[in-house]
Amino acid sequence: MKAVLLHQHGPADVLQVVTNHPVPEPGPGEVRLRVRAAALNYLDIWVRNGWPGIKLSYPHIPGADAAGTVDAVGEGVSDWRPGDRVVVDPTLSCGRCAYCRAGQENRCVHFALLGEHVSGTYAEYITVPARNLLGLPDHVSFEEAAAASLVFVTAWHSLITRGNLRPGETVLIVGAGGGVNTACLQIAKLTGCTVYVVGSTDEKLEQARALGADVVIRRDVEGGWSRAVYQLTAKRGVDVVVDNVGAATFQDSLRAAARGGRILTVGNTSGAQFEIDNRYVFGKHLSILGSTMGPHTDYVTVMQLLFKGRLKAVIGARYPLEEVQQAHRALEAGQHFGKIVLSV
Ligand code: ZN
Numbered sequence: 001m002k003a004v005l006l007h008q009h010g011p012a013d014v015l016q017v018v019t020n021h022p023v024p025e026p027g028p029g030e031v032r033l034r035v036r037a038a039a040l041n042y043l044d045i046w047v048r049n050g051w052p053g054i055k056l057s058y059p060h061i062p063g064a065d066a067a068g069t070v071d072a073v074g075e076g077v078s079d080w081r082p083g084d085r086v087v088v089d090p091t092l093s094c095g096r097c098a099y100c101r102a103g104q105e106n107r108c109v110h111f112a113l114l115g116e117h118v119s120g121t122y123a124e125y126i127t128v129p130a131r132n133l134l135g136l137p138d139h140v141s142f143e144e145a146a147a148a149s150l151v152f153v154t155a156w157h158s159l160i161t162r163g164n165l166r167p168g169e170t171v172l173i174v175g176a177g178g179g180v181n182t183a184c185l186q187i188a189k190l191t192g193c194t195v196y197v198v199g200s201t202d203e204k205l206e207q208a209r210a211l212g213a214d215v216v217i218r219r220d221v222e223g224g225w226s227r228a229v230y231q232l233t234a235k236r237g238v239d240v241v242v243d244n245v246g247a248a249t250f251q252d253s254l255r256a257a258a259r260g261g262r263i264l265t266v267g268n269t270s271g272a273q274f275e276i277d278n279r280y281v282f283g284k285h286l287s288i289l290g291s292t293m294g295p296h297t298d299y300v301t302v303m304q305l306l307f308k309g310r311l312k313a314v315i316g317a318r319y320p321l322e323e324v325q326q327a328h329r330a331l332e333a334g335q336h337f338g339k340i341v342l343s344v
Contacts, residue, residue, distance in 0.1 A: 009050030026074035063121035155183035157294030167192030247271030314338030
């Protein structure tokens, strides 16, 4: 079968497209999927580049997001039949630990993510646990479902489950174009919040406005964007700051938060290690709330909102699987607004 393989870490050039990779066999409780669309996440770049302590078993197939049709089912699987259209919840969990039993699969002691801890979705066929599948209505395309999967469950869990977002609150989203941030923007609007977005270019801010942003601010605004937020909110600050940028922005995010504000984070595109001024945290009674991915109940909730058209996947570019290197370079260059999708 066709697949994208990693044999070593490195730049986009290390991604190899092969046509003779063995088709995987579904084990007990698993389903084999004919992947029709996969989507890129920033995580894929990190996995490709590697980090101290990462352990991949080579050849590794990257990718967390996939949608397609059921191709074969393993022993004990009765809920799915070949031909069913499905999308995959990328969080893998043991189903037995205390967290899993409490419905917190994303805190599982054996937590794993497709494409990071195990082989991923950049392939014609993949095997996944049957419980990770969600049926896809005919009117939702494979591309849209794959593009939505990881980012929408991550955004929903962060804003709604962890952040307890309420109607009428003010939300600042730091960064305009990324998949999680475009999902956060839509979820905050759907909740009934006033949304501020900080972005690097007028073009990205215009697109954020089209998605419902109430106030847009250039990252390079004179005097700094956190000061701009402070002034635009009559020196109050915002109730919730979504900061998935990290090193380059976190200090400003603390400044932009109102007293009693919450800072939500699910990642860091600019670096993980940085200093924070502790005085902002205690002086303004701030809460910093982290999370990764989301439990399956959140996945089902947010994907159903997508199926109903209340939320939409923003697709910035499509590439055939064979052009995976170009797709990775485009993601690294940050030139697209929304998700980059691979057609398989
Ligand atoms: Zn578990």
